Amino acid sequence: MCLRSRRHSFILASCFWALLTSPACLWANSDIAKAIITKAQTRLVNDVYLLDAITTLSLSESMLNALDNGISLTVSANIKIIRPRMLWFDNIVKDIAKQYELKYYDLSERYILTDLKTGEKKQFRTHTSALTALGDIQDYPLISLGALDKNARYAGELSYSLHINKLPTPLRLKAYLFKDWHLTGETYRWRLQ
Template sequence: MATPRGRWMIALACVLLAAGLARAEGGTIELVNPVVERADDDRWRLSAAFDIRLGEVVREALLSGVALTFDFVVELRHTDGWPWRRSVTELRQRRELVYLALASAFRVERLDSGAVTEYTNMSAALADIGRLEALPVIAASELEAGKDHVIRLDASLDIEALPVPLRPRAYLSTDWYLSSPEYEIPLP
């Protein structure tokens, strides 16, 4: 027969296991095919795609009319060997996905430019949201000579942009924590 402490340990293990399984069923954001190249205008540009897969809870919220806002951060840093790296420049892009039930369409808005595109299916809309095309990172003349640089990028679902009544639930549920790992790409 298990002691009271043993029962608590078993219960805790079950809760942690259930939380791990719930996290595994949640969504993911993964970087696909990043390319950094020097363009004709002498600027370093980044092109990449994030594969965004929504978990069931987030997908249901989207189909119920909840707008989803995704943040993309591209940062150029020195690689000087220190545990902290000094940021040289940073670029943020925000994109919003909304399901239009009456039109059976998904609207993607680039919040930095105001450009709007509509899609008939969710996978095409998510592919568009995750696509970063020829983003200007820095002019080659602005780089410090003799220093190595790395581009750090990540993507995440912005919980703060959710409707206020939904935020407490989103903060307490791992289903809503949708973010990529931090990726680092050396500047050639």
């Protein structure tokens, strides 16, 4: 009797896990969050490379619902300075994660965008305007000229990601499993000038 109930529990658990991880369940929602980087370039000012970038960010319906219900979203602009190599992996010279927290405050009906490094906060009436500000990087200091080998070539890479591990615990499993909780987009690469 005990062996039979264990077997029955194992079969039920296996069926549940198969249903949860099936492609139809995981990828059924075509509503996805996107980060489309239209421009990223650096310029040298006073021996420091500054980054200017424009990115169009859009959130999925699940992310917007969570945001409008008081759950903050942490988004990271991932910036790398790399030295490309022909026959080996690229050498990562500098790796920067510029993190922001986006939160909606129901009482004031405002979206607050916080730079987690500096603590600077900006208020917006709509999530669209907050996402526009998040995707607009201007005059961001990346690396000094002295830190680079003057005879080598360098490139920059920019991508965006949502920090799923900063979501409330009950949402994390769903966020890891379902595509509508992933911020998709190509990594943008440019030559350091």
